[in-house]
Amino acid sequence: MSEPAPVVIVVEDERQIRRFVRSALEEIGCRVFEAETAAQGLTEAGTRKPALVVLDLGLPDRDGVDFIRDLRNWSGVPVIVLSARAEESDKIAALDAGADDYLSKPFGVGELLARVRALLRRQAAGEGSPEFAFGDVRVDLARRAVERSGQPVHLTPIEYRLLTLLLANAGKVLTHRQLLKAVWGPAYVDSSHYLRIYVGHLRQKLEADPAQPRHLLTETGVGYRFQP
């Protein structure tokens, strides 16, 4: 990173977890500030101008989901949630509140860094890159063209809309609810079978092995993620 080092705030009440997260992030050239409580975390986020927030959901003073809602009132900074809870509903609540990604404890450092890099990269790239390439697929948003191995692929309007939504949020987990609302409308947020059928169509058309997708990934019980 030749630019000024990106600032990351780690909000986590366990010292040992903070410690290894910090050393891992510093290893890739981030400046890390730690916070033990949600209140402290919000203060840090307000003063340090972070590029990323790593947030534990089980904080002693406040619910992590509340933290995200508060933060989202004045900041669009990417948030990765760390959750020890196995319940998918907590992750969904955090994502719906505005978190960008989550990691279930325990997680490896490699996993953490991959997610952090993806979000930092996305932020650095800014909005509106009109071309995407993954696997042997190329998508040109300006021309509305999708090609696979040089051959045009026909997508229906719903499939195309779903794909562009996932591409625009590369690396970010989109919940079933968010996707259903954006593509089918607010009346269909609970009809997840629509989404599942259409993601299946996209995989059939774009993935080498639809049963073992590499790019259109399932976050079981939560939603989907596009991984370039």
Next chain:
Amino acid sequence: MERPVTSARSAPLLPHGRWRGFAWSTAACLGTTLLASPLHELLDPANIVMLFLLTVVWVAVRLGRDPAVLAAFLSVASFDFFFVPPRFSLTVSDAQYLLTFAVMLTVALVIGQLTARLGLEARTAARREQQTRALYEMARDLSGAFAAEQVVAIAGSFVEENLSARMAAYLPDDAGVLNILAGPAGGSPAIDASLARVAFEQGDPIGPSRAASGPLVLYLPLRAAMRVRGVLAVALADPADELSAEQAGILDAVASLVAIASERLHFVAVAQDALLRVESERLRNTLLSAVSHDLRTPLTALVGLSDALILTGDALPASKRETAEAIRDEALRMNSVVSNLLDMARLQAGVVRLRKEWQPVEEVVGSSLKHMESRLQKHRVRTALQSDLPLLEFDAVLVERVLCNLVDNAVKYAPPDSEVAIEARRCEAGVEISVSDDGPGLAPGSESSIFEKFVRGQPESATSGVGLGLAICRAIVEAHGGSIRAENRPGGGARIAFTLPVGEAPALDAALIARLEGELP
């Protein structure tokens, strides 16, 4: 009400029946005659007639209709005999008196009739009012009752006091068995439990009827809005007593009030039960979450810290690096044991609520394989999913857990570089999903016992695991209404297959799809 009841005719008069009434009536006429005799010289016959009419009115008011009729005739006869010349004879010298007799008799009869009816109605109204008040008071008491015993006691004492009858209630318990609860004065030997059951099952009243020389017994089902809540059995105290229509009506009212009270108690119990269940479920969930948090937090630190050590790269000598890797791997294994234990606890505590959604099998297979990617590095994976499988309704997180456990199991026993195959196909029971490996297979006879808790496929091997994985798989599959079985493949290796039932998948809204497909860019 279609019920054989003796009608309550012009209600009881003065105590002890009608003969007493006639006697009093005769005595009243006699008294008037004696009173009027000394006044015979002073009074006009017309005024003596008035005295007799007064007597008839008194008899009608106090004694009722029939004694009044008797009094009317006696008065005319007495007037004729004692006061109309020639006296002490029924003959009449002046024919005009015949008119007097006729008018006197008519007036006496009419007045007697009207007065008697008025009195009867007043008495009936008073009695009705009293009964209504008693019923009202019972209803008020019932509304404050908080146990079935109380309800029966309140209704029982009402029936005993107002109808001089014995009452017992038959109330069903959760299993539908009728339990008898007698009123305060106890039940009656004339009450027959088998008749009560018939009334309960058919929901129709039985009786009043009497067995041999016993008292009248009546079985009234407690019909509430939702269902029959029991049976009231009422036996009249005196074997000779009959039941009036009015009394039957009161008993009906009692039965409805008891039915309403029972239903109210039932719903109170249901509400309390639900509250209790929610509370204990919440407690268990909180406990399991806390345990999960407390176990996973140190594991996260262990995995992360050893990982951080490994990633410091060349700074670490190879042997230390291996140590760090071993720490990380053991911590991860510990995590999977903890997950299995917690999952089993959740499944057994019944706190797992299936989040079923309609979805393709392909997706959960894909996500499971992605999840197990690192475990599968040394094996070849083959998927063979029938292409036209229907959508199935299942909890993706839990079914992913099943697949991960099965794949983990296959990797554990199959040698490196061998093939792990995941297949899915239609079968009779729905869709069958299987995981096969090229390992040593299952010990003969262990095909079903491996799904028991803490039983492992290869007891003496050094392969790790506490044997909860397959027990969890079975619990999850069975919660979905499917079944799981293990077998050895003909060519060697084990194959574990589970089925998920096929249901009626929701259709896509064709109009919506057409609109969106046409409208979106």
